[in-house]
Amino acid sequence: DEPSVKYKRVLLKISGEALMGDQGYGLHPPTVERIAREVKSVRDLGVEICMVIGGGNIFRGLQGSAQGMERTTADYMGMLATVMNALAMQSALESMGVFTRVISAIRMDEVCEPYIRRRAVRHLEKKRVCIFAAGTGNPYFTTDTAATLRANEMACEAIFKGTKVDGVYDKDPKKHPDAKRYDRVTYDEVLQKHLGVMDASAIALARENNLPIIVFSLDEPGGFRGILSGRGTYTHVGQ
Numbered sequence: 001d002e003p004s005v006k007y008k009r010v011l012l013k014i015s016g017e018a019l020m021g022d023q024g025y026g027l028h029p030p031t032v033e034r035i036a037r038e039v040k041s042v043r044d045l046g047v048e049i050c051m052v053i054g055g056g057n058i059f060r061g062l063q064g065s066a067q068g069m070e071r072t073t074a075d076y077m078g079m080l081a082t083v084m085n086a087l088a089m090q091s092a093l094e095s096m097g098v099f100t101r102v103i104s105a106i107r108m109d110e111v112c113e114p115y116i117r118r119r120a121v122r123h124l125e126k127k128r129v130c131i132f133a134a135g136t137g138n139p140y141f142t143t144d145t146a147a148t149l150r151a152n153e154m155a156c157e158a159i160f161k162g163t164k165v166d167g168v169y170d171k172d173p174k175k176h177p178d179a180k181r182y183d184r185v186t187y188d189e190v191l192q193k194h195l196g197v198m199d200a201s202a203i204a205l206a207r208e209n210n211l212p213i214i215v216f217s218l219d220e221p222g223g224f225r226g227i228l229s230g231r232g233t234y235t236h237v238g239q
């Protein structure tokens with residue numbers, strides 16, 4: 001019995017740290033593979049998938065600039081880190097027979113495609129997983145904002161933000177056992193209560209376009225597919 005899926009096109013956002021497993025840094029290939037399998041199982045339902053992967057497992061601009069590096073240079077390094085993560089995800093997906101394209105906001109023609117909106121849409125229509133790399137291409141932004149931007153441009157029905165916990169809590173559930181999970185929360189509440197879903201510019205951009213953000217746990221096997229078919233726990237961030 002195939003579950004019924006109400007989504008046609010979605011964007012999955014994961015942080016770079018989701019790819020490092022239990023290590024403190026970098027890429028953990030079995031973890032990359034595990035997430036790739038989650039993506040494949042949703043692709044196999046016929047859902048068109050965009051992905052944005054952060055770079056925090058390798059480099060964060062703010063860390064670099066705290067150590068005296070010029071902020072914009074450090075941010076470019078962070079964006080390059082996201083390209084490495086995108087390539088790792090591409091490799092894992094393609095080894096499973098999933099066709100993909102890595103599409104970079106910073107031109108790197110020998111490595112991946114440049115971002116051309118209509119071309120990316122065409123890839124999605126052909127059921128290729130589009131992995132958007134190099135964030136927005138601009139310093140002072142984050143990959144959360146890049147995810148919101150691309151989801152809007154690609155006309156995704158929602159952003160699925162895969163995290164370590166099954167939704168948005170009023171405080172960190174890993175530290176506070178009495179933390180309470182929200183089933184639904186508005187963009188304004190996220191901003192006012194500083195709920196750590198995504199940074200403020202990403203939330204504002206989602207609000208402006210009424211783009212729902214579904215926060216769910218990526219640690220749950222089959223979680224992504226379950227959520228897309230209406231099972232499991234998650235938080236819906238919306239109007």
Ligand code: UDP
Nearest residue numbers: 016054055056061075078135136141142143
């Ligand atoms: N970054 C940037 N512009 C963007 C996206 C990312 O300058 O549009 C840089 C920024 O320095 C950031 C780093 O890339 O710290 C890695 O991205 P992010 O922190 O969003 O990764 P995540 O926390 O999701 O792993």
